[in-house]
Amino acid sequence: MTASTGTSKALTSQVELGELATGQALTAPLFSFKGSDSAAPSVYIQANVHGAEVQGNAVIYQLMTLLESYTILGDIRCLPLANPLGINQKSGEFTLGRFDPITGVNWNREYYEHADIISNIPQWCELNQGLSDAELVAAFRELLTRSCQQRIANSWGISTGHRLAVTLQSMAHDADIVLDLHTGPKSAKHLYCPEYDVEAAGFFSIPFSLIIPNGFGGAMDEAAFYPWWQLQQYCATQQRQFDVPVAAFTLELASQERIDMADAKEDALGILAYLSHRGVIEEKVLPAEMPRWGCYLKDYKKFHAPKAGLVEYCAEVGKPLAAGEPLVTLLRLDQYGSEQALTSVSLPCDCVPVLHFASASVHQGTELYKVMTNVFEIK
Amino acid sequence: MTASTGTSKALTSQVELGELATGQALTAPLFSFKGSDSAAPSVYIQANVHGAEVQGNAVIYQLMTLLESYTILGDIRCLPLANPLGINQKSGEFTLGRFDPITGVNWNREYYEHADIISNIPQWCELNQGLSDAELVAAFRELLTRSCQQRIANSWGISTGHRLAVTLQSMAHDADIVLDLHTGPKSAKHLYCPEYDVEAAGFFSIPFSLIIPNGFGGAMDEAAFYPWWQLQQYCATQQRQFDVPVAAFTLELASQERIDMADAKEDALGILAYLSHRGVIEEKVLPAEMPRWGCYLKDYKKFHAPKAGLVEYCAEVGKPLAAGEPLVTLLRLDQYGSEQALTSVSLPCDCVPVLHFASASVHQGTELYKVMTNVFEIK
Amino acid sequence: MTASTGTSKALTSQVELGELATGQALTAPLFSFKGSDSAAPSVYIQANVHGAEVQGNAVIYQLMTLLESYTILGDIRCLPLANPLGINQKSGEFTLGRFDPITGVNWNREYYEHADIISNIPQWCELNQGLSDAELVAAFRELLTRSCQQRIANSWGISTGHRLAVTLQSMAHDADIVLDLHTGPKSAKHLYCPEYDVEAAGFFSIPFSLIIPNGFGGAMDEAAFYPWWQLQQYCATQQRQFDVPVAAFTLELASQERIDMADAKEDALGILAYLSHRGVIEEKVLPAEMPRWGCYLKDYKKFHAPKAGLVEYCAEVGKPLAAGEPLVTLLRLDQYGSEQALTSVSLPCDCVPVLHFASASVHQGTELYKVMTNVFEIK
């Protein structure tokens, strides 16, 4: 990480994330805004960990441009283009950036669980019971960061994707607020939001929220909040009450392989509204007025192609779809002349389709749609 | 090729196109409509030689459905899903179907030139000078078909892609009219039309036509018309005058990875209008009324990314773009803080953008747009 | 599954495993030998679930050819070419068959855990306590098979890879002995063997065995034995003693992208020795004499490239390597002129390298070698 001068506001540096076969360093640009109030929450925002999901970079661009006109209280670090290997990996006319092309492992499932730290929380808390809440948070943060560094220094080495993930995670652990900017394939905007932090869903310019358990499944948001949630839960059992010190969200900002600068500004304003609410900037920025809808992860359903064929995606993402209404039309030319040549497929329950597959021809079993069921309004 | 019962109108069979590593046959369904008038032109229509370009299949579906209500004079054969290897080859969420994944060779550049036949036309014509025009055409057709069969039977074998192409070509040589249904990446509808047959461009439901030389570059349309054009040209020098006996076109039916049944019906009606004009069906079907624009291939320009970056495609395909108007916006977050972070790129001349690249992040040199320049109206 | 006549000994049928985008069925050939003694154990052998790992097919060929000369007591079913989608998926000159090209999920991690069945074992045993051991096994087997069928019939569909896996698993559940034939990338022969069944390692023609925990991690061998091991463990706590009724192993038969018919016969003879030991054939076939070495999975180490570069693989697979001896040489031409240009890398402990990566140029973090440490002799 070598520092150099950036804009009037942001300090620019390069983060080293690995090394390509030819020896070239994998790097991403890091933009750091220094806040004026050390008590204000600090922020880490990254984008484009999945290679085709580029719109988050445009959102970071618009956010940084907006920030030039605001009073920044908390430190803000932005890391666009976070996965250069994934972004640069093309296959035909598209970006093959969802998983490591060598191992197949999803780039957003390689974060580190800190299992040892978490299983050791009771002992650690006992050892550190003399600390104030702020000191406890600082000590735990240092523990997480050091654990990441040790992981990277493993004497048998670690995988390419794990190195990337843990390097990013190490920066995320420095922050109180972590935003990981993604997109779906063909998708409506939606937010992954942990159960303990549902209120936050009201600030972003995002109409749909998935309420996820407070657990760990390998993604950045979970990696950022899960150890803290575990710490907070344990302390509560010991009569030590505090809010979960870290907030972490994954924002799915519409479709992949798409840059839309105007829409990026909308999402930048939504992030600004949340940062304003949290006191990261001094000025009041109100969230956009829109109805916001939620769904628990258990009610978020994947629909897999019941048979192979060519697909007309009939259901629009982000629009309610009643049970029995056409979801897709499946065209099977090999069955021309029979009733199977053109069939309409629908779902047995009401839902809101959130995203659909990117290609118009599918093998049997391809995930065609993800839909929210049992949707409720978030007030 | 094994026949089985199809609809009331079309006879269904399977064409064998190769064999996969596991031993499974590569096949495509062939639908044959028998015409009532042996003097009417015969037709061969194929779709989806490039794996991601699926819309032509929907057009064939709509055309076959429409044909049930018409009086068919000439034989019509339809081969959708013509490249099963390319269609089934996925890479991430998209179809990697533009080239053979082993060799990189474009599936639509593997057709056979019949170089020996063409260089031997003078001698062949002398040998066959006693034939009537119709007999000459029949004999030449047989020559081409036999040449394809010999090619496939080559004792050293032929490549996977060449086998596919020559098998398809062999069916095409049986017809007087050959339509190869493709799409662009993100594309307006356009037609590849040989110079000698520009008039045909007025019948399809396609606003833009590329007028291509009467030569051979490896594609199906060229493979179908080029030997005939050579024959016709030579005969003309020998005082034997007839029209080029074969018409062949590539139709680019908007964007890849897209099935739109309603739009497919529009294009099926356009094809029907052309077939009606040529006397393949008895009924009169008028072409859709629309302005139609042409451009010579030499004026069809590729614009390659002058630098790498994230791309907002500003120019809409199919809409005229004046010199200096924004074509794309290039976002370079690594250069945030400089004027290079967000730059607008335009072209020095008026044009009509016809298609653009599918991905929103590009290496330097990626083909961003293809545009028509020196566009003229086709009456 | 449609039956047809096979050889004098084996009945040939086709198993349907899914459907490709073009509508073609994904199928694999199934060869069934009927045993003469219904009390003898039944066998299921599959090969080539990872697309590039073809040698198991040759082993099945040699085994079936050998079986023509033996008296078959137990039913034997062989399914070569088990993953046609993976086998046929090429990328450049190699087979990209280790994971689903759309999702990245390893084809050998998609088997079904039967979590509900396993958590419900106590209740199920109580309900069925009146059954004899043989009846209990038959009832549990039916439970597993039915659970697979229900899984496949899920009303929201299941993924392509899960459908393949559960269909294969359903056949495996019918058998008492399950052999899954794989290979490594560049690899010595080795066996994955569950702790409870280490004795079996002495029969195959395989010098190295990995002793794995009796748990579930998604692979076929585990999917086949794990529910039975759980059942056996629970019954033991209830004073009902029997051996784990199902044996399941993964055989790694040297390197991928390699067919060697002579070597395949060696491995077929090894399998025959195990089947003889288990009473599946009447004749006595002795195992090959060779030292056999074991290592616990916890001592099976992955070594990841500490830096990127070009790799000369110095350590031969299957040969002991002392601490400090050269494992690989890393060539970094970008650092020519410094001591970093050519470096030798070794390990801090004695080991037996079992397999190494297939490519000679690696990103930082690529898994270079897997090595056994704390190796012991299996008697």
Added chain:
Amino acid sequence: MTASTGTSKALTSQVELGELATGQALTAPLFSFKGSDSAAPSVYIQANVHGAEVQGNAVIYQLMTLLESYTILGDIRCLPLANPLGINQKSGEFTLGRFDPITGVNWNREYYEHADIISNIPQWCELNQGLSDAELVAAFRELLTRSCQQRIANSWGISTGHRLAVTLQSMAHDADIVLDLHTGPKSAKHLYCPEYDVEAAGFFSIPFSLIIPNGFGGAMDEAAFYPWWQLQQYCATQQRQFDVPVAAFTLELASQERIDMADAKEDALGILAYLSHRGVIEEKVLPAEMPRWGCYLKDYKKFHAPKAGLVEYCAEVGKPLAAGEPLVTLLRLDQYGSEQALTSVSLPCDCVPVLHFASASVHQGTELYKVMTNVFEIK
């Protein structure tokens, strides 16, 4: 191109070859040795234009190390890792570096023909008839170099692969001797040698040579010698006699995905023998003694898989194979029970197999072997 200090002998710099989507520069290291005699021929050596063909880098390493002990008369420039995009592009466990992953175009078919220069040679020679031979060569060299620069500066941009190729070619045009280091898939060492320069084949440590026409097919060697051969041919018709001023060869140094430092030294010594013969170094280095065999390109045959299946490659590369001897064994398990299950394939004529396909399972039509026929000894 920015210079920095290298070893005592070579000056190290970076060549810019393009830009990745994230903005990172594509670069390759260039090592320049300054010769002491300006009259001695200059040399350009590159390696690894095909991403999986890494051994040439090791040869360059060994050559540069050897050169430290020799007296260098002519300038020598070495560019290993010449195609960073291709080298870093993995797909599964292999390098997908033979063609541009976006367009499918072979990286070694993108060089520039200089068609305008070549068709204009008569006029250019007339204009420059006053020049001495040395001046003519210098002027023509400058013409070629400038033409490359203009090509790169094309106002509509050029493709990623063409930019790479023309940038490399521009450096090659500066040299009198051009060596392009490749490998085959599984291959014996062989040399591509133009007809006019067959004598050179006796110096490299390479037993087989393909004698190619003096024409242009898109590869580096042809791009380097073809304009000069055209110039020399034209001048000869004008009574101006001189040898073709540029020698260019493609060396195929055994198999891809392989680094062997000891073997690399053998090939480095072979190159040194040629450079010694040409007077690039002062010392005498004799070629290795070995029989050397030639074959005209027209007699270099590709054998394509007559049917699909699993392949045992029986014929060893570099060893003569008599007509009728087994080339490959094809295993078709879906046909077990018939005579088609295991078939041996041979060729109808004597040959020397030079290379074979890398994968052991093939679609029908895959290029299985390339073999030399009508082989003769080169003295």
